[in-house]
Amino acid sequence: MDVYAGRDGSFSLYEDDGVTEDFRSGGASSTTSLVYTHAALRVTVGHPAGTYSGAPTARRYVVRIHGLAAPVGMRVNGGGGLPAYTGESAAVLNGSGQVWNATRKILTVVTPLITVGSGGGVAAIVEPSGATFPAPARQTVYEAEDALRSGVTIASQHAGYTGSGYVDYTNAAVDFVEWTVTVPTAGAYPLGIRYANGGTTDRPLRITVNDTVVAASLSFPPTGGWKTWRTVLLNATLPAGSAVRIRATSTGASGANLDSLSVG
Missing domain, CATH: 2.60.120.260 (Galactose-binding domain-like)
Structure with missing residues (x-):
């Protein structure tokens, strides 16, 4: 999810199996709500409403916030501050984390693997932890x-x-x-x-x-x-x-x- 800071925004992500036409007759599809609240620097990712054959049962969300002047420490779903890494792949391989690209002014948050529900509701809230951005791990x-x-x-x-x-x-x-x-x-x-x-x-x-x-x-x-x-x-x-x-x-x-x- 790429977020461009400066104002609030929202988006609905539609998905189906990408192969059959089951979505036409059986409603085999899902819609996921994505919301950004700029004042709180908060991203809310919803659970999908609906499902389809082959839909993932768990997901890891990668949220990239573009255009910040400086990084801030982030957390997911009210947890503790995430560890920092030098790249997104390191965060994924270590389960979760955050990355600051000073050249491109992008703050990336990689969430832990989250079990997917199919009835809507909130899957992930990505927001500031209240702590400063930590020093990145050596890896x-x-x-x-x-x-x-x-x-x-x-x-x-x-x-x-x-x-x-x-x-x-x-x-x-x-x-x-x-x-x-x-x-x-x-x-x-x-x-x-x-x-x-x-x-x-x-x-x-x-x-x-x-x-x-x-x-x-x-x-x-x-x-x-x-x-x-x-x-x-x-x-x-x-x-x-x-x-x-x-x-x-x-x-x-x-x-x-x-x-x-x-x-x-």
Whole structure:
């Protein structure tokens, strides 16, 4: 939900299954109310009125408020202040959070996963917590689809990824994804590679940092389905700099689908 600050606003979101014409005869559709109250800097997201085949049973709402002069601490449904992160993907992967983009003047709130009701009512209230905007967590998430790539393809047919998609390894060897990351201080960092492996065998990858091997054959075991995502963790010593290269290369088996790399 993109909100442009400055005045109150509202919108009704209509949905149906997007495939059949059941909405014509059986009313198989839903309408969700979205309301922004500028004076309170409050966004109210309603539960859908109505439902349809295949409608989600739970949702995580991403609310982006554009045009603020400075960030404020936010909360969801009267809870405590949300933790801050450097990007939306990090907030999603950590369950919820808030992000301030100082260049674009966008304050983003990622809600926890909320069970969907079908009879209307309020699903989420996003509003100031009364606290200042906290310092962002150290963790930064880099999307695989934004990285340097060779051999792999970008895909989006399997749900559950962050960002705009994920990468699918094509060949059993040589294919790679290479992220360029910023490391403020040299030292040991936890690295997390989020992946899905719907096959029945392990799909290991070689991990290098600036061409130095840090894991010759990092295991990416089956996750139980291509829509089931897990994170493989490893620790690596990283040099300081704004152009540290972390590469994941296939080594004898087509790699798993990779969603993102988290550093920190």
